[in-house]
Amino acid sequence: MPKEINVGLVGYSFMGKAHSHAYRDVEMFFDSGAVPVMKAICGRNEVAVAAAAKKFGWEGYETSWKKLVERDDIDLVDISTPGDSHRDIAVAAAAAGKHIFCEKPLANTLAEAREMLDAVQKAKVKHMVAFNYRRVPAVALARQLIEEGRIGKIYHWRAVYLQDWIMDPNFPLVWRLVKKQAGSGPHGDLNAHIIDLAHYLVGDISDVVGMDTTFIKERPMPEGIDASLGARVGGGRRRMGRVTVDDATLFLARFKNGAIGSFEATRFAGGRRNHNRFEINGSKGSLAFNLEKMNELQFYSRDDEPHMQGFREIVVNEKAHPYIAAWWPPGHIIGWEHTFVHEVHDLLSSIVRGKPVHPDFEDGVRVQAVLEGVSLSAREKRWVKISEL
Amino acid sequence: MPKEINVGLVGYSFMGKAHSHAYRDVEMFFDSGAVPVMKAICGRNEVAVAAAAKKFGWEGYETSWKKLVERDDIDLVDISTPGDSHRDIAVAAAAAGKHIFCEKPLANTLAEAREMLDAVQKAKVKHMVAFNYRRVPAVALARQLIEEGRIGKIYHWRAVYLQDWIMDPNFPLVWRLVKKQAGSGPHGDLNAHIIDLAHYLVGDISDVVGMDTTFIKERPMPEGIDASLGARVGGGRRRMGRVTVDDATLFLARFKNGAIGSFEATRFAGGRRNHNRFEINGSKGSLAFNLEKMNELQFYSRDDEPHMQGFREIVVNEKAHPYIAAWWPPGHIIGWEHTFVHEVHDLLSSIVRGKPVHPDFEDGVRVQAVLEGVSLSAREKRWVKISEL
Amino acid sequence: MPKEINVGLVGYSFMGKAHSHAYRDVEMFFDSGAVPVMKAICGRNEVAVAAAAKKFGWEGYETSWKKLVERDDIDLVDISTPGDSHRDIAVAAAAAGKHIFCEKPLANTLAEAREMLDAVQKAKVKHMVAFNYRRVPAVALARQLIEEGRIGKIYHWRAVYLQDWIMDPNFPLVWRLVKKQAGSGPHGDLNAHIIDLAHYLVGDISDVVGMDTTFIKERPMPEGIDASLGARVGGGRRRMGRVTVDDATLFLARFKNGAIGSFEATRFAGGRRNHNRFEINGSKGSLAFNLEKMNELQFYSRDDEPHMQGFREIVVNEKAHPYIAAWWPPGHIIGWEHTFVHEVHDLLSSIVRGKPVHPDFEDGVRVQAVLEGVSLSAREKRWVKISEL
């Protein structure tokens, strides 16, 4: 009989929904050795969180995360809130002896992230950061091919994460555009993902130089937003507020193993809805991936005979591919949300089998260090050595 | 409060799992006005069906479909078995006053299909056939664009459904290769899908001419298969059986509205795992779709200025697109199984609101007539008029 | 020193220009053992042909093809006229002992084509039909891979040749829409190409069943067109004429080697400018090609390891590829007109070295037989055996 693991989830919005779905579905497809019990979801707005609890299938709800993390019947705390609350929740949850699954980026600052890592290590609980793209089957296959030596020594990493949802200057000043809550713009939201993928697929970054920009510096305040966020009365009929995060951040990097790389995150790439694309070139081959076509991996091998060389498009939907045996027959493609099911499966397995799971808070700190290094580089217009942060 | 609709599902294999998942998830994403209650799943092997019931989340199970359809606490019977049992189950379920959701093709023969349609019409129950590809958002968008007049009068339909899972001559003689159970090979399995899509997107077919072939005529018997299926003792060490269905069926068609079309279904297209691709050319534009890239629709408009014309790749993942508002933000793509969630949502809505739902058994009969017309054409090597069947 | 071969070209329009360019350029890139001397170009309109001679680089011109083929200083007659004049020119040229390079289709009827073949065989001159797509490097590579056994026994051929240049109902009744001159519509113009490719890549066709249609039955007469073409006075302000050729022709085929295939040619596929696409599925792999992306060949191999299988996109621009060593470095792609340079190179080599060249008039007759078989099938609504024509 699989062990039951009681889950308490903080957050019921976009990420809260994605995580809820993963707990709801994991048991139907995977044998994790443990099954999650959806005990309680937590949010400050009682009407909204009660509705979410019902819709998503949670047994109950809480309106205070402090209460949630102290409940005896919770084994695992899932933190799916904006970055400004991660540290407090995680530290409290660790102190209460709960395992922790935390959304990315781990925190809004490197110092907070390190504090969180310290807390979970002291408490000896399991900890995982939700860099879910490691668990896209095509990405996991990329890692496998690298480990099998298929692309040899890596020379180049080239990644962009492009979106376009705030291009309209009338798009309001939501929390993701407010530094106090979000920490940063696409840098922490999107570069965080591709930095983690670079760590996963290439290795540690040693030095960075970057730049950022904010194309649209003022935006209309959303209904009901806190005036403390920097609002001012504009000349027009709608109150305007200052955008305090980046609209785009780019950087160049040197890896410890001699590879070089480029990274870009923006919310101003028209037509690119969720375009997380990377390419890796090694001495024996290349790999390319694009999240908008997440069931496909491009692979080029210099080992192919000269007249038959080319990038092959692997539809990563075979039993031979990571995670896929649990799903449908070949070519019956899966979607974005499945990555969370894979995360939950691996986390549950890790808890019940006492094995480590990645990315953990240590990985989260590594990402945070690069994020912070890049921001420092952009501010001071110089190269930054990550090890000196 | 949404109404509860009690479901009994017959079949727990590939399709049974896909349908189970839809019932499990629909409420989390859609407001259908009704929620499904997963009462019982049914299969002949008690150990297997009990395990499936537990894993998929059904309250209980049955080992006799006759018992299932007679249960007072079942409102909706879901038939996810091979085609040879559809007629009997559907007729009995209709007689018992149950709504019916039936896997495709509706039956193994046109006569059976008509009998089923007759039964549900007499019983005045809701009936739906699971041609799930109508509910791929990109396909629903194609229909919407056609209805909006974006491609004008249709000239051409061009569809293939290519797979490759039985190319190995040592692949065994499973039920899908046995006429008695499956009715036909890729013709009923795959052409059925693209015929339904043609009906949905173009209109009724008037005449067909077709051909079929079986490339590999004998295959090893699977473990434990019934000798009555045509097995014979081969010269080698494994018993061989005769393949009694087509490996590939192609046909040409004239539509009632003057359009012309081609169809092909095969299981011998190496590298095409689940390649359901169609293209439509009209007087004002064109549409193209491929199930392996199911979140994309290609659209060409002659209304674009001459120097800016081209097929545009619509990533069908926007709030503006059918079904998508219920899921994730733009570019967070969905998978194959979501089509079943859409079906169940529409079926539940239809039941609770007393509105018709399509494709229904009448649509199923239309597909069956074309399937049968093509088989007749292939056998007698002549054109067949569908209205004369 | 390479031998000089004196060329006389009949036709100075689209094809005349493409052939002229080939003679002009071939020597700069290829060592054919012979170099063409551009002696004379021929056309009925003296002003126009004189201008073409100058622009394309011909030494002189003729206004009568009869005079051209009798000139002592001509070794090779190139026939780049509409199909209704091929037979007469070719028979006369053969009688005069000239080698012949003839545009496709070889003739407007099978009988004419056979007469032409007979003439060149009796005259023992070199003969070649300009099915230029055999000499797209990607197509030549496809043939090479097939010969190397890379895709095994062939099961499927699937080809379409789609264009859209006459979709506007106001497009005038040009010669290509007049049966008397063109023989047929896209059937002879486009299906001819893909039939030849099927012969080249798969083998001989044994049986066909086809259909054709004319979507737009009347069109405005072009300025100055001969009234004998079927013009009538319309109700409106522009004289209308009857379209006497097909707008689209589709057919199914059985090959002698057991493969099956489908073919389609249309001028009503909006957005498809010159979309000659085929796919071949064999027991060991698959190939796919699209003329609009003519520098690319898609190749799938079942020999790849299971987790690394996929269609690879070979950019056919390497020294290792057919014809490419003569051109530019890798990835510096070539264009459509280069296929004619390749043809001329191979034809010149063949003449000077006394070796056969393909496709020759025999290949042209094979294509013509299939074209005629399909037309007969469409007319009589039945299967037609090619060997009985």
Added chain:
Amino acid sequence: MPKEINVGLVGYSFMGKAHSHAYRDVEMFFDSGAVPVMKAICGRNEVAVAAAAKKFGWEGYETSWKKLVERDDIDLVDISTPGDSHRDIAVAAAAAGKHIFCEKPLANTLAEAREMLDAVQKAKVKHMVAFNYRRVPAVALARQLIEEGRIGKIYHWRAVYLQDWIMDPNFPLVWRLVKKQAGSGPHGDLNAHIIDLAHYLVGDISDVVGMDTTFIKERPMPEGIDASLGARVGGGRRRMGRVTVDDATLFLARFKNGAIGSFEATRFAGGRRNHNRFEINGSKGSLAFNLEKMNELQFYSRDDEPHMQGFREIVVNEKAHPYIAAWWPPGHIIGWEHTFVHEVHDLLSSIVRGKPVHPDFEDGVRVQAVLEGVSLSAREKRWVKISEL
């Protein structure tokens, strides 16, 4: 009657051949108002240059460029040599009153480039730099769409130029890997191209920060190479020499108009043969291009209706597109070498009509300044302001 312009070409290798072909073909397709007369080609190796003259169609040859530029019968000097000789030839040609067409990059240093610009301005001759990719029809269309306001205010430029021809460590130390001759590696060879495209499509660059690397630091000496190039006796059996140029150079940039951009050039991107790809994101739309698919332009418009938005693939082969009316019917694609025909057409027109032509030496100097700024940035690990160079 078109004017005749006598051409003398220095260089007969890769670029010399491409330029020769352009002079040979331009008249057949374009009415430039002038026609080139291929007077003489020049190279130091008499046997080789004589053969090239014959094969490419030049009237004669020279073995000294000094003699060539002084010939009275030469109007236009074409410099298709490595960068270390550009300055001397150009200054002499200008002094002799010749128009100049010079391969890119304009020179090996900014100082040399400025000297060249000074010389042609003083001599009042026409001058053009062969950044041929401006004349890919798809790129010219991109420029047209930008000028038409289709993508609005530009936010992002993102370009890579990837090749892979020296990935084999045994590839020899050819002149392109020797700083003295080539000036730099892919930086001057490839980044030069994408910098010019950025200037053409976005505008002037104000600040850069960059990095470079040499992955393989020693290579075998080619047969017959000058020992002065840095050869040393290796431990093995082949003499090794030091690679004195970059293998890859990446940089970030700010444009004067507020846009930001990234650039990368490498010869270590396995499978990317000639992958010059860029993407531009503006407030109203986006454009994307890849030289390996040079007949295609991707265009996304925010003006499309929400449910019909997507990148459209424009096959840039219509009469409505730049340069294409001179070539073939729609969808009959052109190749890499055609860009040179377009350059020569525009240059000849410019000479005969007394109009300016771009890119000229001033554009060449702008590119050179950015190249030098990036090298300086990489060396000193800091941001560099282009205007201060």
